[in-house]
Amino acid sequence: MSGRSLALLTLAWIAGTAWQLRQPVLWSWQACALALSIGLAAIVVSHRMPIRFAMRRASSALAGLFLAGVLGAVCADTQAAWRLAEHLAPELEGRDLVVTGVVAGLPQRGPTGVRFRFDVESAQLDGRAVDVPQALALGWYRGYHEDAALDQPRTSLRAGERWRLAVRLRQPHGNLNPGGFDYELFLFEQGLRATGYVRDGAPQAHQRLDAAAGHPVERLRQRVREAIDAHVDDPRAAGVLAALAVGDQAAISREDWDLYRNAGVAHLMSISGLHVTMFAWLAGAAAGKAWRRSARLALRWPAPSAARWCGLAAATAYAVFSGWGVPSQRTVWMLATIALLQSLGLRWPRLMVLLASGWVVVLLDPWALLQAGFWLSFVAVALLMLSEPAHAPAGRAPVLAWWRRVAGWFARDLRTQVVATLGLAPLTLLFFQQLSLVGFAANLVAIPAVTLVITPLALLGIAAAPLWRLGALAVEGLDRYLGMLAGAPAAVWSVPAAPWWAQAGGLLAAVLVVMPLPWRLRLLAVPLALPLLVPPRVLPPPGSFDLIAADIGQGTSVLVRTSAHVLVFDTGPQYSSESDAGQRVLVPLLRRRGDTHVDRLVLSHRDLDHVGGAASLLASLDVDGVLSSLEDGHPLRAAARAHERCAAGQSWQWDGVRFDVLGPPAADYERTRKSNAMSCVLRIAGAGRSVLLTGDIEAEQEAILVAGGADLLASDVLIVPHHGSRTSSTPGFIDAVHPAVAVFQAGYRNRFGHPAPDVVDRYRQRGIAIVASPSCGAWRWLASDPVAGVCERDASRRYWHHGVAP
DSSP, X not given: XXXXXXXXXXXXXXXXXXXXXXXXXOOOHHHHHHHHHHHHHHHHHHHHOXXXXXHHXXXXXXXXXXXXXXXXXXXHXXXXXXXXXXXXXXXXXXXXXXXXEEEOSOOEEETTEEEEEEEEEEEEETTEEOOOOSEEXXXXXXXOOSSGGGOOHHHHOOTTOEEEEEEEEEOOOOOOOTTOOOHHHHHHHHTOOOEEEEOTTOGGGOEEXXXXXXXXXXXXXXXXXXXXXXXXXXXXXXXXXXXHHHOOGGGSOHHHHHHHHHHTOGGGSSOOHHHHHHHHHXXXXXXHHHHHTOHHXXXXXXHHHHHHHXXXXXXXXXXXXXXOOHHHHHHHHHHHHHHHHHHTTOOOOHHHHHHHHHHHHHHHOGXXXXXXXXXXXXXXXXXXXXXXXXXXXXXOOOOXXXXXXXXXXXXXXXXXXXXXXXXXXXXXXXXXXXXXXXXXXXXXXXHHIIIIIIHHHXXXXXXXXXXXXXXXXXXXXXXXXXXXXXXXXXXXXXXXXXXXXXXXXHHHHHHHHHSSOOHHHHTTHHXXXXXXXXXXXXXXXXXXXXXXXXXXXXXXXXXXXXXXXXXXXXXXXXXXXXXXXXXXXXXXXXXXXXXXXXXXXXXXXXXXHHHTTHHHHHXXXXXXOEEEOOXXXXXXXXXXXXXXXXXXXXXXXXXXXEEXXXXXXXXXXXXXXXXXXXXXXXXXXXXXXXXXXXXXXXXXXXXXXXXXXXXXXXOSEEEOGGGGXXXXXXXXXXXXXXXXXXEEOOOTTXXXXXXXXXXXXXXXXXXXXXXXXXXXXXXEEOTTSOXXXXXXXXXXXXXXXXXXXX
C-alpha cells in the first residue's frame, strides 16, 4: 500500500470518527453491523466488476475509504456505548446514599471546600446495596472533620484515603448555551458518570477508614503541592509552580488566568503537549549522551534508540506525576507512535508520521477531536513542517563561533514564533473568538521562561526546596512583563463566531501565509482571512428583536438585541467566590455574538441569583448604564458608569422596539419591602411580538400589575416569575398575560424545588407551551423564529448529553 493510500485511509477513519461525534444518539449494534457489511460488500463488488482496470481501482479505493470511515465511526460508537452503559439510576438521584471508596485524585481546594474524584467500592441505600457509577465527581463544601480542631477542608481530605461518606448524587448535568463550555462532555470524557456532594448534615456517617489505601502517585503529588505552599510566600507564584509541577491548575487564581489568557500564554500554564514534549526531549538528550559514554551499552542498543525510548519513559512518568490529564495522554500516545515507527525503521514522511500519531490519539480517545488543544498542537507542528524551506545538500557542517550558534538558535526560535502566531491565529479565533495581539511578544519571552526556567525549577524543587523560591521569583518577573503587555490598549481582539465558509477560508489563509511560496501567492491569504477577521453578523431588522434566555442554573438572565442595541436583564447567580454566571456564561456568549458593548443592564432586584454575575459583566464589557432597584450604597451601583432606578411608567424606544417598565411603583422605594417585591418588570414589544420579564415578583405584585390593565401585560412570551415558585404565577396574572410560551429559568434538581409541579400544571392547563432550562438549555427566540423558539439542547443534541424530561 502506498503512502498516499495509507494517508487517505487514515483521514477517512478520522472523518468517520468526527461524523460519529455529531450524532444525537448512538447507533444500535444492528446499524453498526449493517454499515460494516455494506462497506465490505462494496469492496468485494468493486473487485469483481467487469470494468476497466483503472475504473476498478478507483471504485476499490472509494469502497476502502468508505469502509475506513465506517470503522472509525463504529469504533467511537462502541467506546461511547461502554461509557454510557455505566449510569446512575434516576431513582437514586437526590437520595441519601452511603458510599465507600478511595479519593482517587488530587483534591481541588477552594474557599468554600474541596472537589475531588472518588472511586466507589460499594454503595448503600437504607442499608441495602445499590449500584452507582464507579467514578464520582464530589464536592465537600463545608467543615466535615470529626474533630472540630481539625475541621479544615484544605488539609483533612487527602488523596489515596479510603472514606465512608454520606452523599447525594445526580446524573451528569451542566448548563448548555450556544458555543459555551460543554460540561457534560468534560465529565463524559473523564469517565465521571455521576456528580454530587457530601452531606454536611450527616457527620456521623463520615469516617476515614484508611489513610493510605492506594494511589501512591496522587499521595506524592499532594505532598509536593503542600510543600510548595509551605516554602513559597507568594500564593500566586505558588499556584503557578504547583500547576507546572503536579498539574494542579485549580491552584492558579482567577485573576492570573485572566492575565495569561489576555497575554496569549494560558497554554503554557497547564501541563500540555509542549511541557511533556520538552521533558521528553531533555530526558532523551541526557540519556543519549550518557549511553554513548558506555561502549558496551552502545553495542547492545544503539544510542539514538535508547535516547528515544528513555525520553518516552521520562515523558510518561512526568505525565503520570502531573495528573495524567487528557492533553498529557494525547502527547504520550503521539510520542509513543513516533518512537515505534522510528524503531521499526519506517522512513515515513514527517507529515505522515504526524498523521499516524493523530490517528492513534483518535483511536484511543475519539473525543479529542472536540478539544481545541488537539487541533492547536497538531496543526502547529504541521504548519512548522510545511513552512520549512528546502534544505541545502548535505555536507560537513561548519564549526561556528558560539555567538553565531546563539544567533542561529534565536533566529530559529523567532521563525517558530512567527509561524505559530500567524498560522494558529485563525484556529484561535475559531475556537475562542478572541486573539491576543500581544501574544507574539509575550510568547517570545514566556515560552523559554516557562519551559526552560520555571518548569525545571518547579520539578527540581522536589529534591531541593530552595529552588522553588527561585522559581517564584521567575514567575513574579514574568507576571510583571505579561501585565505590562496585557494592560496595553486593544491587547485583545474579539470577533463574533464566523460561519463555516469564513472559518475554512481563514484556515486556508494560515496555510498559505506560512508555506515557502512566492509572496504573490501568499498575498491571497488577505482576502481569504477577511471574512474570519471581520465576520458578517445576522442582526434583527429594525422594529424587531432577538432574545436568549440563557441557561445559567438557578437564576435569571435574558439577553435582548435590537438592530443596534443590546440589553441584558439580570446576570444569573454567583456559583462561588471565584466563579459566577457573568464570567462563565454571559461574557463568552455575548462576545461570541459580537456584542462587546451593552447599552443597558437591568438588575431586577438584589438577590444573588439575579445579580451574581453583574460584577464580572461590568468589569469585562463596556456597559453604558444600569437600571435597577438596588438600594443606595450597593457596591454594584458604585461599579456602574451610570445608574437609574427602575419605576413603573418609564419607557424608551430602540430601533423601533418599545421598552416599558411596569414595576415597581415609585412609591415602594419609600417603604420597607422585601427584595422580591422590588423586582423591575419590563415588557418589550416590536414587530408584532412581545415578551414580559418579571424578576421575582410575587402574588401581591402580580395583582397590582393586573389591576393596572391586562392590555399592558399581554405578551407572547413570559419569563415566569420567581422561577415557578408557588408564591407567584396566580391564575389571574397568567390569564392577563395570556402567553403562548412560558419560560422557567431554574437549575436542575435545585434545592428550592423550582418550578413547582402545580404551577407548571397551571400553565399547561391553559394550553401554554412550557420551556424549562434543565430540559431546554438556553432558549433562543430570534426575529426569524416562530413563537415556539429553539432549545439549545434540541439544536445541538449529542449522545453524551443528559436527557431531561420536559
